[in-house]
Amino acid sequence: MTIAERIRLYRQQKNFSQAELAEISGVNNKSLSRYELGTSIPPADVLKALADALGISADALLSDDFIAIKDKELLKRFQAIQDMDKEDKAMVLKFLDLAIRDANAKKAYA
Secondary structure (H helix, E strand, O other): OOHHHHHHHHHHHOOOOHHHHHHHHOOOHHHHHHHHHOOOOOOHHHHHHHHHHHOOOHHHHHOOOOOOOOOHHHHHHHHHHHOOOHHHHHHHHHHHHHHHHHHHHHHHHO
């Protein structure tokens, strides 16, 4: 996934229009449009401003390890899990593993 695609996807996940993100980040709206289209690459200071406005790290915009979660309710839950203490997180992950295992078993025997 390109930087342009990551900027656009994070913006959409936050339900920001381009104009809103441009205003919040202090980035020129036309420049933001070019960054999202991939016709221009944002300099480091602009990446930082966009990341701050989106509430993410600049690394998230640069990383190839990007995972898109389009289901907003699922994303909210994963964000809540991320903020849990170690014990609570481990318990939730066990439940998730069990649910995934059961779903895979149902598919295998269907």
